[in-house]
Amino acid sequence: MKQVVLITGVLGGIGSATAELFHNNGWSVVGVDCGEVSDQVGGVDFYIRADVSDPLAWESIANQLSGRIENLNAIVNNAAIQVCKPLVETTPEEWDRVMAVNVRSVYLAVRQLYPFMQQQGGAIVNVSSVHAIATSANIAAYAASKGAMLALTRALAIELAGDQIRVNAVLPGAVETPMLYAGLSRGHLQGEGVAELVEQLGSKHVIGRVGQPGEIAEAIYFLADGGRSGFMTGQSLVVDGGATARLSTE
Template sequence: MSEKIENRIVLITGAAGGIGRATVSLFVERGWRVIGVDRQSFGEDFPVEGLFIQADISEPAQLEGIYEKTRAYTGQLNAVIHNAALQIAKPLIETTAEEWDAVMASNLRSVFLGAKLAYPLLKAAGGGAIVNVSSVHAVATSANIAAYAASKGGLLALTRAMAIEFAPDNIRVNAILPGAVDTPMLRAGLNRGHVGGETIYDRLENLARKTVNGRIGKPEEIAHAIYFLADDTQSSFMTGQALIVDGGATARLSTE
């Protein structure tokens, strides 16, 4: 039976994406109220007891607006999941300064500013958790994705810094590093040519073979790992850590 503790509230960015939707569903299943944020519409099936805010977290003014609406909805937050991300798949020498800045604004600056805005609401709850969704590209990467990899690597350093500064207020901060998960972002990224195959299905199959588990992850599997880090009843002695969920991909030597 799923444990349910009523009245806990979580804010999830990137809520309309593959991992985001799975995370929204899991938190609702566990009895949380969810505030979802995404630049795309979620559709009509967002939880009726929650709040969906359509906005772009890469824009500081819009991020301020998100938290204005959040404060009008609730006086506290128990968890914040920074899941929204932008991936630009291009060779480094072809990446423009504007594209680099756009990735950093979405993937790194938004977490810095979002944490500042979320901090008073987490503190008002007596503490809570921040989960930053990084990527295995923070520790092992591939060609033509430099801006994304750099942003996710920076997110690990930011996670550690936030964990140290927020610990006195009982706010834990951890990062999760998903590997290959079947999402629209993954499928779009396979077009950059690092995995062989004429069709998207061939590329997915070839990518799956590269993991120790021999398959690609499901968004629901990442959602469960996020929930573990967010829930104080499960990970209360963890902060400043990076949890890799990648089917064993980073465990294997590339020369094997």
């Protein structure tokens, strides 16, 4: 029987790369995103269009899965949005939306999908961010949401251990995705054009470049696969090209 993984934010850069990797390793992939698609999504066996911040949407997801799968072996909570502006200019509605998509969605996913994992155990991988441990100006709501995700990861690891459900987090650094491009205007870089800005950002890393979605997907797969990471739970795996290893004063 194929193992089954559910991935939120599956249409994004990291989400799509993760779906392809799981699919290529023989998993059945359920993809969830708010985007409308007219054709089959690469690497996804069953696509569900849903707003992951909505409790009713998760009830619908659970109902759709109940007639399609018996067990769920892994959940990858990858859906996220960011607001790039000073905190004092961030509206309460923007703040709440970031928290709802980035954090509440994890709670809702676990609450609704726990019955699919309870009997045989499995893994939950939360895609946080290096902004949870080291951040910058004009991205406070996003940083706060990703920090909350880390605390939730530890709490869930403790609560679900009795059911043999492991819970870990991946903390990506700068990865070449649409979200990265959208955040290039925060004023932390100087340059002409997207390519120059991305190159400048990459030069700030110990490795000398930004990451690729597939590299984050490999870390997610490692944490989801019990054969590779069966003795890990409640942990945070940083994948950031060495960005947080270097002192900011250097």
